[in-house]
Amino acid sequence: MKSKATYLSQLREIDTKMVRVRDQLRRISSDDPQSPRKDKMQKRFENLEKRKTRILVNFDCSLRSYLERLESRYQDTSVVRVNNALCPGCHMKLPTKEAILLHDPNQYVICSFCGRIIVSCPVDTDGSTTQSH
Ligand SMILES: [Zn+2]
Numbered sequence: 001m002k003s004k005a006t007y008l009s010q011l012r013e014i015d016t017k018m019v020r021v022r023d024q025l026r027r028i029s030s031d032d033p034q035s036p037r038k039d040k041m042q043k044r045f046e047n048l049e050k051r052k053t054r055i056l057v058n059f060d061c062s063l064r065s066y067l068e069r070l071e072s073r074y075q076d077t078s079v080v081r082v083n084n085a086l087c088p089g090c091h092m093k094l095p096t097k098e099a100i101l102l103h104d105p106n107q108y109v110i111c112s113f114c115g116r117i118i119v120s121c122p123v124d125t126d127g128s129t130t131q132s133h
Pocket of ligand 1: 088091115
């Protein structure tokens with residue numbers, strides 16, 4: 001069973017990809033609406049949406065509704081990855097206790113300044129994690 005933080009990291013990756021695909025879709029639609037690439041992009045976007053839904057079922061109602069509220073406020077940056085003990089969303093320094101908590105990839109914290117969800121671990125789907133135990 002994966003931790004919530006792992007799912008949140010995956011959610012973050014998917015959100016990032018969705019932004020990119022949506023941008024490309026918008027560009028294709030205005031440049032060349034007949035392009036076959038448009039269908040492909042549309043499919044890709046739908047796949048990402050499906051993956052997102054599958055991840056969301058792992059969260060309880062309160063976290064899910066919290067995420068929804070975050071998304072309506074911050075769109076695609078509701079989940080962020082910690083950067084040098086800073087919240088990348090609002091650039092505020094995290095309290096020491098929370099920064100330490102984020103050394104554990106299975107933990108996540110909620111930024112007390114902007115409310116974004118902050119995760120620590122890179123997603124392990126491509127095996128790029130180099131953390132030793
Ligand atoms: Zn913040």
